Amino acid sequence: MEDNQAQKFDVIVVGAGPAGVAAAVTAARGGARVLLVERSEIAGTKNMIGGAVFLSALKQIFPDSWEQAPIERYINKHTWSLLTDNSSVDISCDFPQNPKSASIFRSKFDSWLVECAKEEGVYFAPSTLVKKLIKKNGFFCGIETELERIEASVIILADGVNSLLARQYGLRYDYETKDTVLSIKETIKLSKELIEERFNIDKGSKNGAARNFLGGLKLENAPFALGFLYTYTDSISLGLGVNLEDLNRYKLNPSDLLEKLKEHPVVKPLIQDGEMLEYSAHLIPEGGYKKLPKLCENGVMLVGDAAGFVNAIHFEGTNFAFMSGKMAGETALLSLKIKDYSKKTLKIYEKKLKQSFILKDLKSYQNVMENLYSRTDSLMSYYPKKAAEFFEIFSGANCVPKRDEFRKLMVNFVKDRSIRELLKDIWAFVSSVFGVLK
Ligand SMILES: Cc1cc2nc3c(=O)[nH]c(=O)nc-3n(C[C@H](O)[C@H](O)[C@H](O)COP(=O)(O)OP(=O)(O)OC[C@H]3O[C@@H](n4cnc5c(N)ncnc54)[C@H](O)[C@@H]3O)c2cc1C
Numbered sequence: 418m419e420d421n422q423a424q425k426f427d428v429i430v431v432g433a434g435p436a437g438v439a440a441a442v443t444a445a446r447g448g449a450r451v452l453l454v455e456r457s458e459i460a461g462t463k464n465m466i467g468g469a470v471f472l473s474a475l476k477q478i479f480p481d482s483w484e485q486a487p488i489e490r491y492i493n494k495h496t497w498s499l500l501t502d503n504s505s506v507d508i509s510c511d512f513p514q515n516p517k518s519a520s521i522f523r524s525k526f527d528s529w530l531v532e533c534a535k536e537e538g539v540y541f542a543p544s545t546l547v548k549k550l551i552k553k554n555g556f557f558c559g560i561e562t563e564l565e566r567i568e569a570s571v572i573i574l575a576d577g578v579n580s581l582l583a584r585q586y587g588l589r590y591d592y593e594t595k596d597t598v599l600s601i602k603e604t605i606k607l608s609k610e611l612i613e614e615r616f617n618i619d620k621g622s623k624n625g626a627a628r629n630f631l632g633g634l635k636l637e638n639a640p641f642a643l644g645f646l647y648t649y650t651d652s653i654s655l656g657l658g659v660n661l662e663d664l665n666r667y668k669l670n671p672s673d674l675l676e677k678l679k680e681h682p683v684v685k686p687l688i689q690d691g692e693m694l695e696y697s698a699h700l701i702p703e704g705g706y707k708k709l710p711k712l713c714e715n716g717v718m719l720v721g722d723a724a725g726f727v728n729a730i731h732f733e734g735t736n737f738a739f740m741s742g743k744m745a746g747e748t749a750l751l752s753l754k755i756k757d758y759s760k761k762t763l764k765i766y767e768k769k770l771k772q773s774f775i776l777k778d779l780k781s782y783q784n785v786m787e788n789l790y791s792r793t794d795s796l797m798s799y800y801p802k803k804a805a806e807f808f809e810i811f812s813g814a815n816c817v818p819k820r821d822e823f824r825k826l827m828v829n830f831v832k833d834r835s836i837r838e839l840l841k842d843i844w845a846f847v848s849s850v851f852g853v854l855k
Pocket of ligand 1: 431432433434435436437454455456457460461463464465466467468469470471545546547548575576577578582600601602656699700701720721722723726727732733734735736738
């Protein structure tokens, strides 16, 4: 540990990702004595993102200093692409004045978060793996590392998707393969100039672009795989996420899928002449609302990925992590004030989550991923193909009456797909939209 204070803290936070840092600074700002424990020597080196952090949450945690964060590019261009084997139908949006997210490298960004936390009085213990929790009289009240036992009134588990600690104490079930996505990505070096040219970014600006890809994997039984690409200052990330159950069912190797994406005629020119700098893989929890853990027990709360707070559809994770950390930090302060660390008091954390976008969104999106997985073939193959056929007619001048071409398209649309399958697609779509809006 970096400090030789007596081994008793008000709050111990396990894990120095966005959730842990947000919890730690919130509690420290309220006057609590906080220890933030991280297994890595340098925070962020074991972590992964696609990816971009959402600025609204970052600003709420660090309203005065967020602009000093090591941001690579402000993501103001988003493009969603439906890929066939050799084409792409895109929807793009551009927010030149109002970027909502920023690309970052975890090792730099998480280290910056930790430095901010230290400045606000948080004690930081790097290279410290928490192996066990201390439990006395039914209350969690400390941690055990390889070297020492440290006690605290409140423990906040921010130890990420695997959260071995939560599982060890029955706070969380083991994620099933169908609730977990494996994401792999390559970081590819490209010059600033090439990035600006290929992604239509203003010269010399800090603007950036993100792309998402669905389909185009040239497989008969393609799994539901969502591809992503983010621009950094002088590199880009390219990766995809695939459900573990699908990987197992179709006996697929995720790196083969990424190779297929890299070879796609629309993606290949974007990464051409790039040099691979890093290859990484990480799990993403997708159990969502149906698989929520025990969010609190006597003396302990779960935040961020450890609690499964991710909305995969919108690539949201860091915002859930920051804001759940903040709520847990606030609840810890309240419990310290009244000296009651029981589940009854810590339930305030759960109440805050319920009143916030976190549990509201997780609840309204609870069936969406399941619906999408159930229509994998439609999404990965059928609709990208039909969309490409439509735009080939729409944007092409084939010296054939458009009426004939569109009629043929409509006839084939129904002929290529049984009514039963079409109805299933419509049902999945309508029930997803209805679920979100309800
Ligand atoms: C490929 C990929 C792309 C993503 N893209 C995006 C995106 O674009 N936007 C977005 O908002 N989110 C994205 N996410 C999700 C986002 O990264 C996570 O939701 C977020 O990092 C969760 O933060 P956290 O603090 O809960 O956990 P983490 O960031 O995982 O931090 C957990 C920390 O706990 C430490 N730890 C674990 N066990 C112990 C232990 N026993 N003792 C001590 N320390 C321990 C770890 O070393 C780690 O530092 C992506 C995730 C992946 C994998």
